[in-house]
Amino acid sequence: MVSYILYRTGQFLALFLPLKIGYGLAVLISDIRYIFAYQDRRIVRENLKAVFPEKSGREISRIRINIFRNFAKYLVDFFRFSRIDKDYIKKHVRLEKMDNFDQALKKGKGVIVLTAHFGNWELGGIVIALSGYPFWAVVLPHKHERENRFFDFQRQRKGVKVIHLGHAVRGCLNALRDNEMVALVGDRNFTGSGIIVDFFNKPTVFPEGPAAFYLKTGAPIVPGFMFRNKDDSFTLRIEQPLEFQATGDKKEDLKKLTALYKGIFERYIRQNPEQWYMFRKFWQ
Secondary structure: OHHHHHHHHHHHHHHHOOHHHHHHHHHHHHHHHHHHOHHHHHHHHHHHHHHOOOOOHHHHHHHHHHHHHHHHHHHHHHHOHHHOOHHHHHHHEEEEOOHHHHHHHOOOOOEEEEEOOEOOHHHHHHHHHHOOOOEEEEEOOOOOHHHHHHHHHHHHOOOOEEEEHHHHHHHHHHHHHOOOEEEEEOOOOOOOOOEEEEEOOEEEEEOOHHHHHHHHHOOOEEEEEEEEOOOOOEEEEEOOOOOOOOOOOHHHHHHHHHHHHHHHHHHHHHHOHHHEOOOOOOOO
């Protein structure tokens, strides 16, 4: 209940205040929270040291505080979804290589849109849906139903259709069968099983969903990332569909395909570490 009230209060302020002032207030609140969020600070620092073992403590701290600040801005953007329209996209979002979606859809098998907890993946989904693509997103349910309804409504009001994680297999297969797009966030495993891969040269568990859906359906995997620019505009960049030839050895194919796209995640995170929002211990 407390979280729901905070979300609604945040939405009211985000919609009431001009965007720049809303961002400024969010950063201020984030900086205050940063002082007291010892556990989150520690976890983020450990994750960053794994990614950048060569960086000094001062460099890591600079990146870390910007992660907190950018995530606060991410929430402001989420609360303002009612203001997002095609005119906003035209003014504030640079679209790169959207034709990769068109080429993938021509195969008639649907498209697996793969991203990470990087940049503003929620806003990226809204932009894709408002651009006219049949778009579904697999989302993690919240503990309380009122929070679920709030978050789902924010997405659905702009054309993003929602599949909750507990119903992901059937929902994704149905959408892909209808030649629609399914978005998966592939850098965090929320299930009891997954694929062990080396991520930044350390073993961790990635979800097997993206690779498993590819092997079952033949739907192309198309990575896409919505990242914030220095002036608080955005770039939505769509990568080429992954090229992978299955061998028939399912276990090995799952591992090799997952390793293929985790390399893309590594590239984006290295380029913009301030936009990788991972507030849990990533490597055990």
